[in-house]
Amino acid sequence: MxxxxxxxxxxxxxxxxxxxxxxxxARSADVPxxxxxxxxxxxxxxxxxxxxxxxSCQVTVAEAQFRDFTPYRGTYTPPKDCGDxxxxxxxxxxxxxxxxxxxxxxxLQVGGVEIFRTSTPEPSPDGIEWxxxxxxxxxxxxxxxxxxxxxxxxxxxxxxxxxxxxxKVTLTFYAGRSAEATDYxxxxxxxxxxxxxxxxxxxxxxxxxxxxxxxxxxEVYATGSGGGCEEFWYLSAxxxxxxxxKAAGGPYREVQIKVDGxxxxxxxxxxxxxxxxxxNPFLWYVIPGPRAFDVKPIEYxxxxxxxxxxxxxxxxxxxxxxxxxxxxxxxSAPVNVLVWQxxxxxxxxxxxxxxxxxxLANSSTYTxxxxxxxxxxxxxxxxxAGYVDTSHGRVTTTVRRSLANDSAHRWTDGENLDALxxxxxxxxxxxxxxRGPARTTRTQRxxxxxxxxxxxxxxxxxxxxxxxDRAAVVTTQDGRRTVWSRLDDTYTxxxxxxxxxxxxxxxxxxxxxxRYRLYGSGGCYDRSLTTVQGVLTEDRSGC
Numbered sequence: 001m002x003x004x005x006x007x008x009x010x011x012x013x014x015x016x017x018x019x020x021x022x023x024x025x026a027r028s029a030d031v032p033x034x035x036x037x038x039x040x041x042x043x044x045x046x047x048x049x050x051x052x053x054x055x056s057c058q059v060t061v062a063e064a065q066f067r068d069f070t071p072y073r074g075t076y077t078p079p080k081d082c083g084d085x086x087x088x089x090x091x092x093x094x095x096x097x098x099x100x101x102x103x104x105x106x107x108l109q110v111g112g113v114e115i116f117r118t119s120t121p122e123p124s125p126d127g128i129e130w131x132x133x134x135x136x137x138x139x140x141x142x143x144x145x146x147x148x149x150x151x152x153x154x155x156x157x158x159x160x161x162x163x164x165x166x167x168k169v170t171l172t173f174y175a176g177r178s179a180e181a182t183d184y185x186x187x188x189x190x191x192x193x194x195x196x197x198x199x200x201x202x203x204x205x206x207x208x209x210x211x212x213x214x215x216x217x218x219e220v221y222a223t224g225s226g227g228g229c230e231e232f233w234y235l236s237a238x239x240x241x242x243x244x245x246k247a248a249g250g251p252y253r254e255v256q257i258k259v260d261g262x263x264x265x266x267x268x269x270x271x272x273x274x275x276x277x278x279x280n281p282f283l284w285y286v287i288p289g290p291r292a293f294d295v296k297p298i299e300y301x302x303x304x305x306x307x308x309x310x311x312x313x314x315x316x317x318x319x320x321x322x323x324x325x326x327x328x329x330x331x332s333a334p335v336n337v338l339v340w341q342x343x344x345x346x347x348x349x350x351x352x353x354x355x356x357x358x359x360l361a362n363s364s365t366y367t368x369x370x371x372x373x374x375x376x377x378x379x380x381x382x383x384x385a386g387y388v389d390t391s392h393g394r395v396t397t398t399v400r401r402s403l404a405n406d407s408a409h410r411w412t413d414g415e416n417l418d419a420l421x422x423x424x425x426x427x428x429x430x431x432x433x434x435r436g437p438a439r440t441t442r443t444q445r446x447x448x449x450x451x452x453x454x455x456x457x458x459x460x461x462x463x464x465x466x467x468x469d470r471a472a473v474v475t476t477q478d479g480r481r482t483v484w485s486r487l488d489d490t491y492t493x494x495x496x497x498x499x500x501x502x503x504x505x506x507x508x509x510x511x512x513x514x515r516y517r518l519y520g521s522g523g524c525y526d527r528s529l530t531t532v533q534g535v536l537t538e539d540r541s542g543c
């Protein structure tokens with residue numbers, strides 16, 4: 001099948017809030033008729049990480065060239081001259097690669113804590129350079145001590161795939177009072193100002209929290225990747241549909257976390273599209289899709305389970321992806337656990353008071369015809385509540401989460417047409433009641449994917465695709481809105497190239513655009529980028 005051969009180009013991938021300084025946009029007269037052997041360095045429309053003023057210290061964490069699947073291993077030592085209570089810590093990765101190479105997935109662990117998950121852009125023969133920044137202040141507990149470092153961007157280098165991935169990662173520490181980490185200037189401050197007191201990892205699948213934990217949040221860097229069908233999970237089809245990627249339950253996926261076998265959190269995975277995705281690397285050479293250079297972790301508030309977890313014994317914590325065919329690999333889901341402690345209590349007792357799990361709805365209907373079609377509707381609801389008795393009184397936390405997925409997948413015999421129109425929603429409400437008026441934070445996440453691949457006369461492949469990453473966050477207290485923000489990150493692309501010919505005969509063309517808008521009580525950010533044949537033709541900012 002022509003399309004499956006092309007899709008195999010997509011092997012693995014993923015990066016973070018990216019800051020690039022490149023050349024000014026080109027004039028229309030400077031845009032070539034088709035892609036050449038070089039193009040603009042990768043760039044995203046997302047906001048750069050804001051940096052405080054004052055003294056800073058920089059530490060190199062990793063410096064490596066990745067040619068295979070051998071991890072880089074080193075050591076990290078905290079800076080000496082910026083104290084150990086930082087106002088912000090910013091990670092920066094600088095990368096370069098040239099030749100021919102797939103997109104590749106990578107991670108960075110410090111002291112066993114995954115602080116960064118990334119993918120790479122695909123290079124030009126002449127070579128590209130890119131930089132990625134991420135606010136990692138929330139991991140300050142880990143960074144206050146010397147640690148082992150492990151980094152890997154798995155790669156294959158041979159006579160065909162020649163690109164060696166060369167990276168350097170630094171941490172810049174800004175001295176001062178530790179503050180809540182946020183990459184976005186308009187993001188609501190919905191958490192305590194202090195960073196977590198502890199950052200924990202699972203030990204043999206178990207978690208042992210400090211007995212005085214009063215707030216517990218798990219974060220999971222969930223990615224479907226590796227070149228198999230779970231890299232394109234949103235396109236899988238049930239039997240008896242004649243499609244090359246099969247899953248008995250269809251494309252519905254849900255990332256679940258359990259505590260001692262009891263469902264503790266649910267979430268919709270983000271439908272990442274890596275930089276070789278949708279059979280068309282020409283879509284992504286300059287502008288990646290949303291989060292392709294920024295793998296954000298899914299967060300689960302486990303505070304309702306604190307009364308159970310705080311008994312000093314290890315508790316089993318499991319993450320799984322519902323909908324994955326039994327025995328099929330392709331998902332990675334490392335877990336960090338962030339803990340805030342009650343300094344005035346040796347033991348914070350509590351109780352889980354509510355645990356309501358709705359039925360998991362998942363229906364995929366296959367309709368045969370000249371265009372095969374699978375229509376999917378899925379969803380799930382979960383409510384958990386519990387209290388902790390702290391030194392400042394009883395605090396009750398109630399978490400409600402509701403997921404939904406609707407998609408229509410169409411294709412023809414041979415998959416020369418393959419199209420998907422899909423929407424995922426993930427709505428969450430967290431209410432904290434105690435020590436003053438109740439505070440509720442409501443988050444509505446919406447992910448969209450609307451695109452098609454066609455292979456026409458002369459093996460001409462064309463991909464037209466729109467991706468959306470949207471979120472609305474509102475915090476209310478005593479019935480009044482205190483903080484709010486809205487995010488709309490939209491990518492559109494249209495690219496075509498000729499299959500089964502040498503590179504210099506592909507005659508590839510493509511136009512891509514990203515507009516990133518973030519506004520709310522904290523301010524406004526709005527930036528648009530456009531490229532044509534790999535040339536940046538628009539870079540516009542303003543609110």
